[in-house]
Amino acid sequence: MTAGFTDIHCHLLPGVDDGAADLAASLAVSGLAVASGSRTLVVRPHQLGNFAHNHGDDIRRWTGELQAALDDAGLALEILPGADVRIDDGMVHKLLSGEVLTLGDHGRHVLLELPHETYLPLEGLLAELKRHGITGILSHPERNRGLLNEPELLPDLVEAGCLMQVTAGSLVGTFGADSQRLSEWMLRQGLIHVLASDGHSPRSRRPLLRRSFDRAAEIVGRDVAETICSINPALVAAGRDVSAGRLQPARRMTSAAPRGWRSLFSSRRKAA
Numbered sequence: 001m002t003a004g005f006t007d008i009h010c011h012l013l014p015g016v017d018d019g020a021a022d023l024a025a026s027l028a029v030s031g032l033a034v035a036s037g038s039r040t041l042v043v044r045p046h047q048l049g050n051f052a053h054n055h056g057d058d059i060r061r062w063t064g065e066l067q068a069a070l071d072d073a074g075l076a077l078e079i080l081p082g083a084d085v086r087i088d089d090g091m092v093h094k095l096l097s098g099e100v101l102t103l104g105d106h107g108r109h110v111l112l113e114l115p116h117e118t119y120l121p122l123e124g125l126l127a128e129l130k131r132h133g134i135t136g137i138l139s140h141p142e143r144n145r146g147l148l149n150e151p152e153l154l155p156d157l158v159e160a161g162c163l164m165q166v167t168a169g170s171l172v173g174t175f176g177a178d179s180q181r182l183s184e185w186m187l188r189q190g191l192i193h194v195l196a197s198d199g200h201s202p203r204s205r206r207p208l209l210r211r212s213f214d215r216a217a218e219i220v221g222r223d224v225a226e227t228i229c230s231i232n233p234a235l236v237a238a239g240r241d242v243s244a245g246r247l248q249p250a251r252r253m254t255s256a257a258p259r260g261w262r263s264l265f266s267s268r269r270k271a272a
Contacts, residue, residue: 171216
């Protein structure tokens with residue numbers, strides 16, 4: 001039995017983005033996270049894009065205030081500051097100044113959010129981040145329409161040093177069959193480094209990791225499931241290195257894209 005999950009993607013801070021609406025919702029979401037096995041959680045309000053007003057110093061302060069409220073409520077959950085960072089002009093400069101937050105505020109890993117409907121080449125940005133000692137983690141690639149259309153881009157990104165964070169709910173079908181299919185294929189190919197909840201509220205997009213952990217263990221074995229739900233996210237939260245490149249799945253799988261994948265998405269492009 002795993003000692004507990006570390007969830008590096010949860011929109012827990014009250015009233016600052018599209019996550020928890022108020023303190024009551026934040027406490028309810030936290031209770032669900034603890035009940036599902038989470039022990040440490042990185043609060044991840046959106047930054048840049050439509051949320052350029054969320055400043056790093058405010059997020060740090062809000063995180064401390066929420067931690068005090070969790071402690072008062074008797075919830076055994078450690079929270080750390082972070083951000084869901086939309087790729088935008090001046091992003092690297094703002095990361096270096098502290099205006100935009102890295103995960104856990106350690107200056108080591110940044111969660112990168114692409115526009116949902118398209119893929120933008122990341123190699124140049126990843127290389128620039130690396131020059132400053134920062135590793136890029138791509139947020140929910142299995143839900144990005146561009147990568148759903150061209151899944152063959154994912155292995156090259158991983159080989160280039162990009163870490164992949166897949167939404168736990170995608171693995172169990174919460175975001176539809178396409179995202180589930182891609183996340184299962186990524187898991188079998190060792191292309192997932194972290195599963196995280198992307199939790200938002202106590203009623204929808206809840207921060208539940210246990211079911212997805214069990215599904216990952218069913219597909220590739222318990223050791224890999226613990227790596228992506230507990231070990232790797234704990235390393236990120238602590239500002240420590242996570243091994244880049246592919247994980248080694250417990251069960252040997254073909255490296256080809258899923259059967260029917262090409263025809264599925266080529267037909268959609270024609271229809272569009």
